[in-house]
Amino acid sequence: MAVIAEPVTAQVKRSSLWTRAFESRNFLGAMFMVPAIAILVLFLAYPLALGFWLGMTDTKIGGVGRFIGFQNFVSLSKDSVFWLSVFNTIFYTVFASIVKFAIGLYLALLLNERLPFKSMIRAIVLLPFVVPTVLSAIAFWWIYDSQFSIISWVLIKAGLLTHYIDFLGDPWNARWSVVLANIWRGVPFVAITLLAGLQTISPSLYEAANLDGATNMQRFRHITLPMLSPIIAVVMTFSVLMTFTDFQLIYTITRGGPINATHLMATLSFQRAITGGNLGEGAAISNAMIPFLVAAILLSFFGLQRSRWQQGGRD
Amino acid sequence: MTTVDDQSVGMDYLESFPKKFLRVYLPLGLIIFFLLFPFYWMAVTTFKPDAEMYDYEKYNPFLIAHPTLEHIKKLFFDTDYPLWMWNTVIVSVSSTFISLFASVCAAYAIERLRYKGSRYVGLAIFLGYLVPPSILFIPLAAIVFQLGLFDGNLALILTYPTFLIPFCTWLLMGYFRTIPYELEECALIDGATRLQILVKITLPLSLPGVISAGIFAFTLSWNEFIYALTFISSSENKTIPVGAITELVNGDVYHWGALMAAALTGSVPVVILYSFFVEYYVSAMTGAVKE
Numbered sequence: 001m002a003v004i005a006e007p008v009t010a011q012v013k014r015s016s017l018w019t020r021a022f023e024s025r026n027f028l029g030a031m032f033m034v035p036a037i038a039i040l041v042l043f044l045a046y047p048l049a050l051g052f053w054l055g056m057t058d059t060k061i062g063g064v065g066r067f068i069g070f071q072n073f074v075s076l077s078k079d080s081v082f083w084l085s086v087f088n089t090i091f092y093t094v095f096a097s098i099v100k101f102a103i104g105l106y107l108a109l110l111l112n113e114r115l116p117f118k119s120m121i122r123a124i125v126l127l128p129f130v131v132p133t134v135l136s137a138i139a140f141w142w143i144y145d146s147q148f149s150i151i152s153w154v155l156i157k158a159g160l161l162t163h164y165i166d167f168l169g170d171p172w173n174a175r176w177s178v179v180l181a182n183i184w185r186g187v188p189f190v191a192i193t194l195l196a197g198l199q200t201i202s203p204s205l206y207e208a209a210n211l212d213g214a215t216n217m218q219r220f221r222h223i224t225l226p227m228l229s230p231i232i233a234v235v236m237t238f239s240v241l242m243t244f245t246d247f248q249l250i251y252t253i254t255r256g257g258p259i260n261a262t263h264l265m266a267t268l269s270f271q272r273a274i275t276g277g278n279l280g281e282g283a284a285i286s287n288a289m290i291p292f293l294v295a296a297i298l299l300s301f302f303g304l305q306r307s308r309w310q311q312g313g314r315d
Numbered sequence: 316m317t318t319v320d321d322q323s324v325g326m327d328y329l330e331s332f333p334k335k336f337l338r339v340y341l342p343l344g345l346i347i348f349f350l351l352f353p354f355y356w357m358a359v360t361t362f363k364p365d366a367e368m369y370d371y372e373k374y375n376p377f378l379i380a381h382p383t384l385e386h387i388k389k390l391f392f393d394t395d396y397p398l399w400m401w402n403t404v405i406v407s408v409s410s411t412f413i414s415l416f417a418s419v420c421a422a423y424a425i426e427r428l429r430y431k432g433s434r435y436v437g438l439a440i441f442l443g444y445l446v447p448p449s450i451l452f453i454p455l456a457a458i459v460f461q462l463g464l465f466d467g468n469l470a471l472i473l474t475y476p477t478f479l480i481p482f483c484t485w486l487l488m489g490y491f492r493t494i495p496y497e498l499e500e501c502a503l504i505d506g507a508t509r510l511q512i513l514v515k516i517t518l519p520l521s522l523p524g525v526i527s528a529g530i531f532a533f534t535l536s537w538n539e540f541i542y543a544l545t546f547i548s549s550s551e552n553k554t555i556p557v558g559a560i561t562e563l564v565n566g567d568v569y570h571w572g573a574l575m576a577a578a579l580t581g582s583v584p585v586v587i588l589y590s591f592f593v594e595y596y597v598s599a600m601t602g603a604v605k606e
Binding site: 025026028029030032033034035036037039040042043044045046047048050051054059103106107110111113115119121122123124125126127128130131132133134135136138139140141142143145148150153184187188189192193195196241242245246247248251252266269270273274279282283286287289290293297 | 343346350353354424429430433450451453454455477480538556560593600
């Protein structure tokens with residue numbers, strides 16, 4: 001017996017170090033994480049930290065900056081263009097997000113009806129989300145053209161206007177124009193994800209409400225909305241984050257003009273850092289966005305916790 | 316995934332057609348018109364000769380009297396557009412593959428190996444998705460410059476995974492969770508290594524998830540703008556979105572025909588890919604949020 005047993009144990013011992021390492025979850029887990037972690041640390045975590053640092057230096061493109069503490073922020077606090085960009089960003093985010101939510105929810109409810117060609121309609125509705133933003137923004141740029149705007153043409157033909165609207169030349173017109181383009185792009189995302197949420201609501205709830213004689217409005221108010229609220233929180237967090245940090249639409253349609261009326265914090269930081277060469281100042285403007293983003297995430301996170309708690313969930 | 320054909324509620328069938336038309340079809344039609352109009356306008360402008368484009372008195376702007384390919388011809392032969400298209404393909408395909416490889420490994424490790432601390436690493440990767448590119452592009456520009464990657468495809472191929480990996484990992488974690496753990500246990504008992512299990516069992520079973528992650532990654536990189544605008548300077552290295560709005564505008568002269576042609580032809584590859592895999596796309600998008 002002992003003669004047979006010996007080679008087996010020897011074999012186990014010989015292969016042990018290497019094989020055992022590969023059987024250990026922790027070692028193997030670490031190995032599997034290497035590609036993702038390497039990329040994310042080098043190009044995400046490190047730049048994030050570097051961004052904080054750059055915001056406190058006077059770095060110019062092609063030069064080495066020196067540490068100047070909070071001086072960038074002090075000078076920004078006296079900079080009227082910066083405050084205008086903060087105002088524009090909030091304006092843009094608030095109005096675009098509210099309308100995106102309203103139309104998106106309405107569209108989701110419509111798509112949840114019994115419809116012919118349902119999956120085809122769903123596919124078509126999602127198109128503005130799939131097509132590259134800059135390319136569709138070019139279409140909006142042309143739609144808003146001061147001399148050849150199709151909107152103006154239709155309104156004049158309909159007898160509602162007497163002359164062409166200067167969509168992008170007037171500050172308030174330009175603000176509403178970019179908000180409209182953002183709504184156009186964001187509605188599909190909100191609608192399709194809320195539709196998914198609607199489909200998880202059990203029909204038996206509605207049947208029970210029907211038996212109790214609930215009206216359409218009551219069913220919406222007391223079943224649909226509460227059941228949908230966790231997904232609403234997730235979708236709106238994403239929607240607000242994407243809108244707040246938007247760059248593409250503004251850069252394509254107005255470049256921040258006219259007279260900075262549509263500059264968002266992102267486009268202003270690009271202008272100062274890359275076009276103007278003041279990397280440090282641009283980074284400081286980017287960093288100023290972070291508190292707003294953290295607030296948005298925390299708000300929806302705690303909102304979600306609270307709604308779960310109200311529904312009696314534990315987790 | 317819930318694919319429900321009939322979610323109509325209660326006594327829906329009692330509703331008369333005119334009533335349903337007003338309540339459902341009409342508003343739905345209006346919203347779809349609003350969502351599709353810019354594409355229609357893009358297409359009409361692309362195939363319209365300049366004479367018609369700038370004359371609303373003589374021609375109805377909604378129609379094309381004499382369709383032409385001159386704008387597309389100008390775009391393909393008089394500009395660097397073919398190069399932009401090529402760069403966009405190279406960058407999108409490469410960064411998609413890098414991200415898929417890294418994400419499959421990471422998601423498998425977090426979800427299936429469950430090593431010490433995997434929950435926290437998973438959470439950290441998810442948080443990475445919430446860091447927007449418009450905060451990262453300035454420090455990244457400095458890093459790209461230092462690494463000598465400025466003005467080349469590699470700068471984009473290496474930076475795009477920063478927003479692709481968090482998303483793909485998150486999506487794949489959800490898919491891996493749906494595969495019964497018993498399958499892996501059986502294979503482990505039969506003496507398969509973890510790598511064999513991943514390649515021969517988990518990956519084939521989660522192919523729909525891998526495909527949807529791939530399509531998402533591809534369309535997201537095709538759509539990316541701010542990094543490409545910042546890290547690339549010469550015309551022949553640009554991607555379609557950047558090339559279109561920086562090279563097709565000469566001072567105050569906008570070549571609207573060529574711009575629209577670029578917008579249209581630049582959208583087509585993504586739309587074709589999307590239409591082939593639309594079910595994956597929709598279910599992944601909605602599934603990721605439901606989690």
